[in-house]
Amino acid sequence: MRPVFSFRRRFLVAATALACVAPAAVLAQSGYPSKPIKFVVGYPAGGSVDQMGRVIGEAMARRLNGVAVVENLGGAAGAIGAQRVVNSAPDGYTLLAGSSNELVATRQINPAQRYDARKDLTPIGMVAWAPVILAAGPKTGISSLAELVADARKHPGKYSYGSSGVGSTLHFAGELFKQQAGLAMTHIPYRGVAPLTSDLVGGSLDLAVLSPTAAVPFIKTGRIKPLAVTGSKRIPSLPDVPAMNELPELKNYELAGWFAIMAPRGLPEALRSKLAETLQQTLQDPAVRANLEAAGMEMATGRENLGKLLADESAKYAQLVKFGGMRE
Numbered sequence: 001m002r003p004v005f006s007f008r009r010r011f012l013v014a015a016t017a018l019a020c021v022a023p024a025a026v027l028a029q030s031g032y033p034s035k036p037i038k039f040v041v042g043y044p045a046g047g048s049v050d051q052m053g054r055v056i057g058e059a060m061a062r063r064l065n066g067v068a069v070v071e072n073l074g075g076a077a078g079a080i081g082a083q084r085v086v087n088s089a090p091d092g093y094t095l096l097a098g099s100s101n102e103l104v105a106t107r108q109i110n111p112a113q114r115y116d117a118r119k120d121l122t123p124i125g126m127v128a129w130a131p132v133i134l135a136a137g138p139k140t141g142i143s144s145l146a147e148l149v150a151d152a153r154k155h156p157g158k159y160s161y162g163s164s165g166v167g168s169t170l171h172f173a174g175e176l177f178k179q180q181a182g183l184a185m186t187h188i189p190y191r192g193v194a195p196l197t198s199d200l201v202g203g204s205l206d207l208a209v210l211s212p213t214a215a216v217p218f219i220k221t222g223r224i225k226p227l228a229v230t231g232s233k234r235i236p237s238l239p240d241v242p243a244m245n246e247l248p249e250l251k252n253y254e255l256a257g258w259f260a261i262m263a264p265r266g267l268p269e270a271l272r273s274k275l276a277e278t279l280q281q282t283l284q285d286p287a288v289r290a291n292l293e294a295a296g297m298e299m300a301t302g303r304e305n306l307g308k309l310l311a312d313e314s315a316k317y318a319q320l321v322k323f324g325g326m327r328e
Contacts, residue, residue, distance in 0.1 A: 032092060032271065033066035039097045039261075042081025044074040047193050048130060048213040048295060052259045053097025055291050056127055059282045060261075060275070070097070074192065077168045078102030079113060082262075086115045090266035092275065096121065099130075100257045100313060101168050108317040109167035117262070118314070122272055123306035124261040125279040128297035131231030131256040132173050133215045133241070134161075135224045139203040145227040145247055148207075149181050156184035161207035162196045165189050169257035170209040173230045176255050176320060177244065200224055211257075212237060212296025231256040237296045259297070260306055276302065 039057035043049045054070050061068035073081040082102040088094035103117040115121075136142040140159075142151070152159050163170035166189045178185055188205065190196040193214045199205040201223050209230075216237055218224045226241045232254045233243050244253040261279055263272065280302035282288055289299050 036067040036069045038094045040081045042078030048211040049099045077165045079106045086120045090264040092271045096262040104313045106167040108321045121262040122267040124275045125302040126300035126304040127259040131229045134227045137200045152183045159206045160186040162188045164193045173255045174209045
C-alpha cells in the first residue's frame with residue numbers, strides 16, 4: 001500500500017522544479033526585447049562614459065536581437081542621468097551606462113542627493129576600470145610629476161588644477177594627489193570635460209585631471225604634457241607615462257574611475273541574470289575590447305562583485321571627503 005503522502009510529495013517536487021524554470025520560461029515568452037533598450041548616459045556625447053555606453057549598448061542589444069538607443073542627460077557629474085534610471089520602470093528597457101562618479105562619488109560630496117546607488121539600482125555588471133591622467137598646460141613648463149611636486153612644495157598656492165566638476169572622479173583624483181603629496185593647490189571645477197580641456201590646451205589653466213579619451217589626442221600632438229596616470233599601473237595607450245605610485249612619496253596612490261551597467265531597483269531576477277550573462281559575453285568580444293582599450297580602459301570580466309565594490313568605494317571616497325573638506 002502506497003503511503004498517503006506520496007502524491008503530495010510528488011506534487012511538491014514538481015512545483016519546485018516548475019518554480020526553478022518559470023522565470024526563464026516567462027522571459028522567453030515575453031519576447032524581450034520587444035522594443036528598443038534605452039541606455040542612459042549622464043554626460044554629453046563624446047566623452048568616455050558616452051563611448052562606453054554606445055559600444056556596450058549596441059553590442060548587448062545585438063546579442064539580444066534588439067536595438068539600443070543612447071540617451072544623453074548631462075549634468076551634476078552624471079547624477080541627473082542616474083536619477084532618470086532610478087525613476088524608471090524595472091522592466092529591462094531602461095539601463096544606466098554609468099560611472100563611479102554618479103554611482104559613488106557624487107553622494108559623498110552631496111549627502112542630500114536623492115538616490116543611493118547601493119539601494120536604488122540593480123547591478124548588472126562591471127565594464128571596465130578607467131584610470132585618469134594628470135596633465136600640465138603648455139605655459140607651465142612642467143615636464144614631469146617629480147618636477148611639479150618639487151616646485152609646488154616650494155611655492156604653495158602657485159598652481160591650480162581643473163576637473164570636470166565637484167564630486168567627479170577627476171576631482172577626487174586631484175584631491176588625493178594633493179593629500180598624499182602634501183601640496184596646496186586650488187581646485188577649479190568645470191561644467192564638463194570639453195571646456196576643461198579647452199582651457200588647459202589654451203594655457204589659461206595650469207593643470208587638469210582628464211579622462212584618456214579627452215587627453216590622448218592632445219598628448220599625441222604635444223599640446224599638453226601628461227605627468228601621470230592615476231591607476232595602479234601604466235596604461236597601454238600611453239606606455240611612457242608613469243603611474244602616480246612610481247614616485248616614492250606617492251607609493252600608496254591609486255584612484256581609478258570605473259564603468260558599469262545598472263538597472264532600476266526591482267528588476268526581476270530572470271531578467272537581471274539574462275542581462276548580466278549578455279554583458280559577460282559582450283566583454284569577451286574582441287572588437288568591443290579593442291574599442292574600449294584604445295580609449296585607455298582596462299576591461300573587466302563582468303563577474304566582479306559590483307555590490308561589494310559600491311560599498312568599498314563609498315567608504316574610500318567618504319574618508320577622502322572628510323580629510324579634504326570637500327563636502328558641499
